[in-house]
Amino acid sequence: MQKDWHLDSWRDFAAAQQPEYPDPKEVEAVLAELRQQPPLVFAGECRKLKAKLARVAAGEAFLLQGGDCAEQFSQNHAKIIREKLRILLQMAVVLTYGSLKPVVKVGRIAGQYAKPRSSPTERIGGVEMASYKGDSVNSFEPTPQERMPDPNRLLRAYHQSASTLNLLRAFTHGGYADLNMVNAWNLQFVKNSPLGLDYEDLATEIHRTLKFIEACGIDSRRFPQLNQVDLYTSHEGLLLGYESALTRCDSLTGDWYNVGAHMVWIGDRTRQLDGAHVEYFRGINNPIGLKVGPTTDGPTLVELIKVLNPENEAGRLVLITRFGAAKIEELLPPLIRVVKDNGFQVVWCCDPMHGNTYKADTGHKTRHFSDILQELTLFFAIHRQEGTVPGGVHFELTGANVTECLGGAADLKEEHLAESYETACDPRLNAAQSLEMAFKIAHMLRQ
Numbered sequence: 001m002q003k004d005w006h007l008d009s010w011r012d013f014a015a016a017q018q019p020e021y022p023d024p025k026e027v028e029a030v031l032a033e034l035r036q037q038p039p040l041v042f043a044g045e046c047r048k049l050k051a052k053l054a055r056v057a058a059g060e061a062f063l064l065q066g067g068d069c070a071e072q073f074s075q076n077h078a079k080i081i082r083e084k085l086r087i088l089l090q091m092a093v094v095l096t097y098g099s100l101k102p103v104v105k106v107g108r109i110a111g112q113y114a115k116p117r118s119s120p121t122e123r124i125g126g127v128e129m130a131s132y133k134g135d136s137v138n139s140f141e142p143t144p145q146e147r148m149p150d151p152n153r154l155l156r157a158y159h160q161s162a163s164t165l166n167l168l169r170a171f172t173h174g175g176y177a178d179l180n181m182v183n184a185w186n187l188q189f190v191k192n193s194p195l196g197l198d199y200e201d202l203a204t205e206i207h208r209t210l211k212f213i214e215a216c217g218i219d220s221r222r223f224p225q226l227n228q229v230d231l232y233t234s235h236e237g238l239l240l241g242y243e244s245a246l247t248r249c250d251s252l253t254g255d256w257y258n259v260g261a262h263m264v265w266i267g268d269r270t271r272q273l274d275g276a277h278v279e280y281f282r283g284i285n286n287p288i289g290l291k292v293g294p295t296t297d298g299p300t301l302v303e304l305i306k307v308l309n310p311e312n313e314a315g316r317l318v319l320i321t322r323f324g325a326a327k328i329e330e331l332l333p334p335l336i337r338v339v340k341d342n343g344f345q346v347v348w349c350c351d352p353m354h355g356n357t358y359k360a361d362t363g364h365k366t367r368h369f370s371d372i373l374q375e376l377t378l379f380f381a382i383h384r385q386e387g388t389v390p391g392g393v394h395f396e397l398t399g400a401n402v403t404e405c406l407g408g409a410a411d412l413k414e415e416h417l418a419e420s421y422e423t424a425c426d427p428r429l430n431a432a433q434s435l436e437m438a439f440k441i442a443h444m445l446r447q
């Protein structure tokens with residue numbers, strides 16, 4: 001166990017972005033109830049994910065992490081969960097073929113309910129109110145009353161995470177992930193896409209490979225490798241009361257694990273070296289992520305890595321870089337070099353979403369497909385140049401046909417944003433844009 005760490009040691013440090021609840025006693029009662037709840041994941045699963053991420057760090061596997069910016073309680077039905085899983089599975093097949101490596105699949109799902117915000121309040125319709133901080137904190141409804149933080153929402157977040165994960169486990173091991181079926185969805189997509197020809201070669205190759213396997217007598221329905229997948233869960237570990245109430249000592253190893261998700265990450269706004277988040281995260285044994293934004297300097301990153309991964313364990317730490325297409329060339333190479341010079345084992349993962357957000361003339365927060373693709377392209381090129389491993393990608397996406405990000409084969413324009421703008425926080429790639437992105441990455445990986 002890490003020196004001087006205990007489950008509540010974070011309480012001695014300043015915690016950014018925590019809700020201010022009207023009644024602290026009520027919060028304590030909720031946290032006491034959460035401490036009694038069963039784990040959502042097992043420590044052994046977290047260790048398995050860590051081992052897979054160690055392979056990613058070594059360049060022997062590829063990481064795909066994706067899902068909503070903010071999950072919503074009202075969006076918890078089977079169809080929506082199934083569509084999110086489906087798009088991740090479709091992308092994973094394309095990426096597996098492109099990289100010829102196992103793809104480690106991690107959802108921003110079953111717990112992604114808390115959001116850090118740049119401003120604690122916002123003005124809507126002339127009324128000043130608390131910003132929406134995710135369904136586990138307050139309601140998206142724009143009234144001062146609904147925006148009051150309510151600790152009971154933490155319990156609902158736990159229960160909805162449990163039911164989401166339960167369904168995901170059923171789908172991923174009950175036949176829904178069969179490779180032939182996922183491939184059939186991809187062929188359908190290519191047939192319908194306006195830029196289908198660009199993707200057809202790869203889709204046809206994958207299809208022929210599967211037919212070849214079948215012709216050799218291998219029936220996907222009889223092989224778990226071909227009809228089941230492991231999907232891991234992740235979310236930003238923002239609300240430290242909630243996260244520590246779901247942190248348990250593993251009876252097998254005596255180590256502490258966050259049992260609310262397989263992987264949790266520290267956001268770009270809460271990675272202060274002397275802050276409560278870093279203190280909490282250093283003591284848990286899950287694989288963890290660290291968002292690395294434009295204000296991260298080399299010396300700070302080195303200190304953060306030493307605190308968060310003192311044993312330099314491979315698979316423990318995923319650096320999720322989010323600089324923006326315009327800044328990545330200037331900001332990523334020096335950080336890669338400092339990590340390399342120190343001999344740190346990390347997974348480098350590209351989040352091409354959060355550095356490319358802007359406000360459209362219509363007032364919607366959006367991102368352009370071409371900026372996202374440009375940041376990814378540069379991420380792969382820079383790592384190739386530096387001789388390091390571009391380990392994975394991190395997307396905000398959904399399986400539905402939303403109109404939140406611009407561009408893509410359907411060439412979504414600003415005037416289309418209002419048609420189906422459903423996110424409660426940041427704009428997500430829709431199903432077609434997500435799969436297109438996977439095809440583009442697969443082409444890059446094959447070069």
Ligand code: PEP
Nearest residue numbers: 069267268269291322354
């Ligand atoms: C997010 O991933 O939704 C997020 C808030 O990212 P970041 O911490 O990188 O800004």
Ligand code: MN
Nearest residue numbers: 069396425426
């Ligand atoms: Mn976001």
